[in-house]
Amino acid sequence: GENVEQHPSTLSVQEGDSAVIKCTYSDSASNYFPWYKQELGKGPQLIIDIRSNVGEKKDQRIAVTLNKTAKHFSLHITETQPEDSAVYFCAPQRANAGGTSYGKLTFGQGTILTVHP
């Protein structure tokens, strides 16, 4: 099955700084790369995703970059704000064009991001 590792496990930054979280995976057939944000007391929520035919995607202060050769993808948050404080999960997946998954889903262990005002 897929082995997924996230680094760092905790990240503390000052408001306005940038934050980067890296996700390394083992299944070279993975082709869909989402990042989820989990706020305290809530379920995870998708914040950005990328497919394997794209190297980078940006959405305002959030970006995801993909290196398929090295089998890792990263979440970048710029101009961090206190409301960015949460746990972030990656969940690389292998799916066909119709969205069918070929197997179980594996989430990274999570990164606790704390943004200090």
Next chain:
Amino acid sequence: DADVTQTPRNRITKTGKRIMLECSQTKGHDRMYWYRQDPGLGLRLIYYSFDVKDINKGEISDGYSVSRQAQAKFSLSLESAIPNQTALYFCATSGVSAVPWPQYFGPGTRLLVL
């Protein structure tokens, strides 16, 4: 109203008791999932269902069972609860036609087994 709802939100039970956690969705999705979350271990898949007649075991299915009563309802049962099943449980859904393929999570059920 929330698209994915879970009941109860909190539950305390005793070792050996049978309990059921319920999940309902109004997103019209075919696929539903149950995850368990423990501190430092992220989310682990317990069971998943691609439609009403399709149920599959996930990474940690031992001690759990599920029932897909309808497209919109997916229940998780602990036949005889044990303390190491104390955790946060999440239901999630995803649609077949969505490309890419995100999952939508409920708010979670916090379970304590004494």
